[in-house]
Amino acid sequence: MYYVYLLQSQKDNTFYIGQTGNIRARLVRHNEGHVQTTQRKVPWKLIGFEEYPTREKARWREYQIKRSSSVKKEFIRQYVDNPSSMSS
Numbered sequence: 001m002y003y004v005y006l007l008q009s010q011k012d013n014t015f016y017i018g019q020t021g022n023i024r025a026r027l028v029r030h031n032e033g034h035v036q037t038t039q040r041k042v043p044w045k046l047i048g049f050e051e052y053p054t055r056e057k058a059r060w061r062e063y064q065i066k067r068s069s070s071v072k073k074e075f076i077r078q079y080v081d082n083p084s085s086m087s088s
Contacts, residue, residue: 002058004065005049006079009041015076016044017065019058023049048079 003023007016007030016038020026027046033039052058065075 002052002055003049004052004058004061006047006076007038007044008047009038010043010045011041014041015047016041017062017072017075019055019062021055 002021004019005023029035030038030044031042033042038044052061065072
């Protein structure tokens with residue numbers, strides 16, 4: 001499985017959206033400062049994720065979310081407003 005995930009910085013409450021095949025390992029990399037785009041806002045907390053059967057589908061979903069501010073806002077809202085809904 002592959003995942004599109006939502007992280008929230010515990011430093012300033014900003015969000016980061018990414019995709020991976022291993023959420024736990026990716027979260028560790030973010031929190032250890034190995035990801036250039038997120039290293040200044042460590043620590044990060046996993047807020048939610050969606051599952052996809054292929055990396056291609058996860059990458060496409062990540063692209064769709066990041067290219068549209070309204071889609072991005074809805075993606076964030078679904079996990080912030082309903083924290084018990086970790087996957088869809």
